[in-house]
Amino acid sequence: MVLNAPILKSNEQQVLDEKSQKLSSFVPRHIGPNSEDIQQMLKVLGFPSLDALINQTVPQTIRLKQPLKLPEAESEYAALTSLKKIAAKNQVFRSYIGMGYYDSITPPVIGRNILENPGWYTAYTPYQPEIAQGRLEALLNFQTLIIDLTGLEIANASLLDEATAAAEAMSLSYGVCKNQANAYFVSRDCHPQTIDVLQTRAKPLGIKIIIGDHQTFDFDQPIFGAVLQYPASDGTIYDYRAFIEKAHAKGALVTVAADPLSLTLLTPPGEFGADIAVGSTQRFGIPLGFGGPHAAYFATKEEYKRLVPGRIVGVSKDAQGKPALRLALQTREQHIRREKATSNICTAQVLLAVMASMYAVYHGPDGLKQIAENIHSLTVLLAQGLKRLGYSVFSESFFDTLRVELGTRNLKDILTASEQLQINLRVFDETAVGISLDETTTPEDLIDLWQIFAGTDDLPFTLEELISPSLLHLSRTSTYLTHPVFNRYHSETELLRYLHKLESKDLSLTTSMIPLGSCTMKLNATAEMIPVSWQEFGKIHPFAPASQTQGYQILFQQLEAWLAEITGFAGISLQPNAGSQGEYTGLLVIRQYHENRGEAHRNVCLIPTSAHGTNPASAVMCGMKVVAVACDSQGNIDVDDLKAKAEKHSNELAALMVTYPSTHGVFEEPIQEICAVIHSHGGQVYMDGANMNAQVGICRPGDIGADVCHLNLHKTFCIPHGGGGPGMGPIGVASHLVTFLPGHPVVGSGEWGGTRLIAGGETRLIASVQEGGEEICNSQRIGAVAAAPWGSASILVISWMYIAMMGADGLTEATKVAILNANYMAKRLESYYPVLYQGKNGLVAHECILDLRSLKKSAAIEIDDVAKRLMDYGFHAPTVSWPVGGTIMVEPTESESKQELDRFCDALISIRQEIAEIESGKVDTQDNVLKNAPHTAESLITSEWHHPYSREQAAYPAPWTREYKFWPAVGRIDAAFGDRNFVCSCLPMDAY
Missing domain, CATH: 3.40.640.10 (Type I PLP-dependent aspartate aminotransferase-like (Major domain))
Incomplete structure (x- = not known):
């Protein structure tokens, strides 16, 4: 026994190790079905x-x-x-590099309740708007924010980044302009990354990029459009009105890439003639994140609304006449127009746009203006101090960025000092550096910056000696963010409740x-x-x-x-x-x-x-x-x-x-x-x-x-x-x-x-920006x-x-279980809804297409009727009418348990039985639970009930809905009404 004891202990330890490994393994946490399932x-x-x-x-x-x-x-x-x-x-x-990226402060109430909240980050694109009213309202706020700040008529629900948005603006301009030109003017004062993305996008389309100085461009060469940076990449604020007038006289459209925070103080692009405005909302509370994700914006005139890339949230009404939101106009236009689509962008940066919009809601117009004024005041103080130290500033008109001319000062000394203080600066060349301040900058930061340029800790002046008069010569006079939503939720209590109210209107993976x-x-x-x-x-x-x-x-x-x-x-x-x-x-x-x-x-x-x-x-x-x-x-x-x-x-x-x-x-x-x-x-x-x-x-x-x-x-x-x-x-x-x-x-x-x-x-070396846009890079x-x-x-x-x-x-x-789950659901549902396509052995991959086309003839049931009725059961619909019209494409993934798969199958089977009653003539073809779905709580508590089915059948069609009921916020939305009456900014509060 003594001789065998170590062996037994070893075996026991091995079993314990295996159990411990199994308990700590993430794999069974990710994969829904257990071995028995x-x-x-x-x-x-x-x-x-x-x-x-x-x-x-x-x-x-x-x-x-x-x-x-x-x-x-x-x-x-x-x-x-x-x-x-x-x-x-x-x-x-x-x-302090700038170039379109700035440190910012994410309000903790937004960080915890949006960025870190699965109720927001696990939701899907709002193609089923009745169960996505919260996100859609937040995106409508985003669009209103952009419309107000830019002074233009419409805005979309965000794009991927500022450079991509500029490229999309070039494409729109190319499609709209009628002067037959194939050249696009790009100001040399745009951010380098924007210029490069524009060149990438232009080349395969045969568009010639002309990079130059907007102040000297004489319009001898026809252009179909132009893009200008506002403020410029080096911080200078230019008055672009004369350039825009000349461009318009030649039939060209002008895009202004504008910093939205600066627009709380500066004249909006729409007010000085811009046709399109693009930019990034990153500094509205979004972390730098080494480049993303951030929400870009795209605003333009209403006459171009059907050419705007990405998505636009619009206002419509539901079956009860209540205001309701949905994606408008060209939503998923790629599936309709295919090679004639004006853009391939079918996504947005929704989570980031929601955060940016809530940053504006939280701070309101006064708070945003105060943040901008503080940044500008500190920049003015910085400039005053640098001048006292013997440096010159390239421009006297700036918002948050200075181009500092070094004169006789050695660049290497500046960089060595900045590294010692863990500060990053932008360097234009051997003679000039750039400094961009942001929301996180403090007066103490200015002292560190001055010490870098002074070469000593002993400054010849104090902070109190300097003055900070505004140096903005294009100051904004128009109002913005006057809608109550931007003036109501400034306490954390109020914003927390507003965020939770919106979240509760959205079905996400936290629900089903x-x-x-x-x-x-x-x-x-x-x-x-x-x-x-x-x-x-x-x-x-x-x-x-x-x-x-x-x-x-x-x-x-x-x-x-x-x-x-x-x-x-x-x-x-x-x-x-x-x-x-x-x-x-x-x-x-x-x-x-x-x-x-x-x-x-x-x-x-x-x-x-x-x-x-x-x-x-x-x-x-x-x-x-x-x-x-x-x-x-x-x-x-x-x-x-x-x-x-x-x-x-x-x-x-x-x-x-x-x-x-x-x-x-x-x-x-x-x-x-x-x-x-x-x-x-x-x-x-x-x-x-x-x-x-x-x-x-x-x-x-x-x-x-x-x-x-x-x-x-x-x-x-x-x-x-x-x-x-x-x-x-x-x-x-x-x-x-x-x-x-x-x-x-x-x-x-x-x-x-x-x-x-x-x-x-x-x-580090970067691609040169040269007038004429000649490429000097030998790389493939x-x-x-x-x-x-x-x-x-x-x-x-x-x-x-x-x-x-x-x-x-x-x-x-995970892959194997994803395939198993899809085939299991296909098997359970095939006798109710034919599986349209299968492999040679009668199996599908990780998703299956269920054919509902016969139901239109047998019961006058459209695919949308089934999709909306699923909401009453507490589910988001599968992909509808794609890739085949009149079908639904179901993908369960490996993460869903057998219990959840069965629950969803039970819902579809129950809906098929509801359809069978229509087919048999027991139920009216127009007034039934599918045609009237989804059923809101408000629609069910009316004093009079005229439908041939009970309120109970409408609201609680399955046992689990009695344990937990997800209520759609609005009834079925009339999308056509919204397109005929296009509105893409906030309605008065009483409309909600």
Whole structure:
């Protein structure tokens, strides 16, 4: 017994270790069904094991032959500890670099109750507006904020970043202008990243970018538009009225990229003639986050409302005549207009726009003005002190930014002193530096700055000796933010209640599953979200020097390596900050590849008719001609038609855009043959990664034959949708395309030469900004596609945490369970709603399409009737009428439990029984629970009830609704009324 004791102890310890590991494992926290549930679902499907199901679902020819080579999975605590060590390698300096990015203060009530609140960040895009009234109201506030500050007539619900918004303004101007010009004027005083993104966007469209001085441009060369920075990148406030008058005389549209906080003090662009205003709302309480995510804005005249990119929230009315909000006009226009779409942007930065709007609600017009005046006053004091020290300031008209001429002072001494005080400055050249102040700046900060320039701690003056008169010569005289919503919630108590009231109107993942096909609404774990709020990630300027961002660099390197392993690609770019941006970037890389090989004539892009609408829109933005490829009766790509089209366009073939598994939710068997056909004709294969959640750990795009693939990190890799943004869309590329991945003008390689950005003592080269726009970079890289070098860098921590906690086995298990859940739901529902497309073994991938088209004929039931009735059961509808009209596409994800899957199936089965009563004639075809859905509490407590069904049936159609009832805030919304009576800013308070 004594001899055996150590062995028994060892075995016991091994069991304890295994139990401890299992208890601390994140994988069962992420995956909904437990082992018993999985066995029950497999029994329903007739499979003995999960692997047996996968073997019959995924073609063997593309299956991975070995596990992914990723680090071992860590527990939540261990992963957070590891990431904290990485974060500690970042150094948080005071950054006065500016260039469109400023430190700001996020009011804690907003940080805790929006940014860190799953009730806000797990909601989906408000395509079902009756259960999204809270977000829509917050976005309407955002639009009103922008309309008021810019002095223009309409604004959208946000865009990706300021540079992208400027590019969208150029595209709108190009489409509207009638003077036949193909040149666009860009002021040399715009931010460098904006100029570079404009050049990237212009090149494939054949637009000539003219970079120059707006004060000397003589309009001899016809232009269709222009963009100006207000205040300029170096801080100067110019009076642009004369330039705008000349531009308008030539038929050109003028865009002004304006800092919205400055517009509380400066004349709005709309008042001095601008046609479009764009900018970033980052300084409205949004962390720097090394570049994002931040909400850009886009405002213009009402006559261009149908050409505005992104989304616009509009006011309409519901079935009871009550004011109600919904997305207006061109919502998801890509699916309707496809290659004729004016933009491929189908996302916004909703969560960030909500935060920015609430920052304005909290501070109100007086508070915002006070913040702006304080910044300006400190800037004036800074200028006074610098002059006392013998320095000159480039402009006497500024808001928050100074260009300081160094004179005889050595630049190196300035930088050495700034580094010692952990301060970052912008350097224009050897003779001038820039200083941009912000909301966090204090008088003590001014003393530090003066000491840097004085070269000593002993200043020849005191702060009290200086004066700070306003130096704004374009002072604002018009009022703004007069609506009660911006003047009512200034105490934390009031704002807290307002935020909670809006949150309670929105259905999110905190309420129920959101089974949207193609959108992958999976768990956004709290452990993944926590690091987003860490200051080591949040307070870093995107152009801070590499010596201060070692933590971020480690994060990027590890995440890129992991994503490369998961996808089978040689290189990853993290710059694209949306899925649509990833599509566009991937096609630009392909275009650059062909051009570099002397085959710039290759401009035909083959796209299946089933493709997501952004695919053709992205192709056209890249200067490509879209040729549609047919699908067969099973929803698969018609290989014969593909071969015929590839043969016909062989000499001009640039690419094929293909989604895998298909948009119809099936693993297409001939995918490798399809890729080979394209390659045989000299084309490249672009894979849309929207359905990557069905591939991870099972197969890889790079192995299948794709050359490029974008990854929706807000789908497969757990970044939350945030009500319609943020998102991230990095791309992976094969080895022959790595050299063409996006560059950036501020953190480019040394071969670029030109203007330098020197911060904290470190010199880095950036692309030069030259008049005439001549490109001097010898790199093969495409230009920047986003304003920040690594896109929305701060939310990359979410995907890092997800992969670190899941490990190779966990990620693979998640994929298998996602496929299991989809097939289980399809099996349960197929006798009630036909499953439209299936693979050769009668199985689907991670989503399925249910065919409801026959119900229109049998019971006069439209697809929207089912979608709205689901709200009465407490569910968000699946994706409706896409990719096939009259169908719903269901994607359960791996995160939903069997109990939740059954609950949703029970709801759809119950609704089918309600439809059967209509079909049998027992219930009226027009006055029934589906046609009148959703039912609000207000509609049910009326004194008179004239419907042929009971209030109980309307309100409590399932047992669980008695335990917890999510009430839609409004009845069914009349979208057509809203479009006929277009309103996109706040209504009077009594309307609510």
